[in-house]
Amino acid sequence: MPLVVFSSLPDDARVWIFGSSRALDRANQDLLLNAVDDYLSGWRAHGSPLTVGREWRDDRFLAIAVDQRDTNASGCSLDALFRVLRDVESRVGLSLLSSSLVYFRLPDETVSVTDRAGFACLAQDGSIGPDTHVFDLSAQTVGEWRKSFEVRASDAWHRALLPVAV
Numbered sequence: 339m340p341l342v343v344f345s346s347l348p349d350d351a352r353v354w355i356f357g358s359s360r361a362l363d364r365a366n367q368d369l370l371l372n373a374v375d376d377y378l379s380g381w382r383a384h385g386s387p388l389t390v391g392r393e394w395r396d397d398r399f400l401a402i403a404v405d406q407r408d409t410n411a412s413g414c415s416l417d418a419l420f421r422v423l424r425d426v427e428s429r430v431g432l433s434l435l436s437s438s439l440v441y442f443r444l445p446d447e448t449v450s451v452t453d454r455a456g457f458a459c460l461a462q463d464g465s466i467g468p469d470t471h472v473f474d475l476s477a478q479t480v481g482e483w484r485k486s487f488e489v490r491a492s493d494a495w496h497r498a499l500l501p502v503a504v
Contacts, residue, residue: 341378344391344403349481351391352411353403356423357441357475359433359451361397366430374400377422383412396449398441399473399487400434403480440496443471443488458499461491468492468500 362370374392381388381404389405402419404411423434433439440457444450452460460466472491477483491497 341375342389342391342405344393344401344480347389347391347403347405347480348407349479349484351403351405351480353401353477353480353483354416354419355475355477355483355487356400356402356434357436357439357451357473358398358400359436359439361449362430362432366432367394367397369430370400370426370434373422373426374402377419378402381411381415381419383409383415388415393483398449398451399475401480401483401487403483437475440499441473441475442466442491442496443473449473454499457496461500466491468497472496 371392371394378390378392381390386409388409388411389407391403393401393403395401420435427434438453439451440454441449441451442457457466468491470491471488472494473488474482474486474494474496476495477487486494491500
């Protein structure tokens, strides 16, 4: 199955979201997306082709989705995808697979990243707050990606890192 346009995937398609530890310039975006597209164009699970799409956003976020109405992605096929991403990580010198990073939007609209402790410190000193836009990489479906990937910190799991209001 060829790679399909991400927007054509149904809301219930399974999604995996990867955040880059730094914004990628054009050359590194091309390297990443070409490697991912090469893999996705031939992605199969137990010999069956998968209907897949990908989306790149804010120079940092890669969403890969599978329409599982016909065939589900298998563990082995996901392992192979992760190997492709690990290879890109080492070639470009960044992290795509870390679950410890927290992404948020700055007032100038750029995306910033820190670890959970750093986010909590920024919240404690008032640099960020409940209205700060954050990115929830734990979305499981394309519908969640579309509707709640970028939300206010108070509306996401990030609220646990904000100081308790007095």
